């Protein structure tokens with residue numbers, strides 16, 4: 521839950537970085553991703569409350585808000601997503617070893633979302649590499665309808 525709230529704030533920080541660099545379309549995409557992360561956190565809370573666990577919302581992790589380039593920002597968030605995938609996989613392992621099949625089912629859905637989410641960021645990064653740092657082209661790509669980042 522904390523990880524998802526931190527991710528939401530991190531995506532917002534990157535969206536603001538993009539906006540300040542004049543990359544409005546990228547900013548818009550990253551605000552959407554921030555909303556998705558917040559939704560994940562709320563889903564986890566709902567799941568825990570529904571099963572009678574006590575839930576307390578606390579602080580979040582460290583946020584990076586300065587980057588050397590859009591590419592650097594996206595590489596940063598991709599590394600973070602890979603770390604998150606590792607942690608969700610670990611949760612799945614714990615649920616299975618604990619014979620908690622409801623938790624495992626919930627975590628599997630989270631993991632499926634995570635894989636899709638990471639794939640979107642990877643595609644964006646591939647596009648950024650392909651544009652050789654042409655910021656206008658990168659932003660134009662992010663604004664296209666078929667792009668799901």
Ligand SMILES: [Fe+2]
Nearest residue numbers: 524527557560
């Ligand atoms: Fe998430």
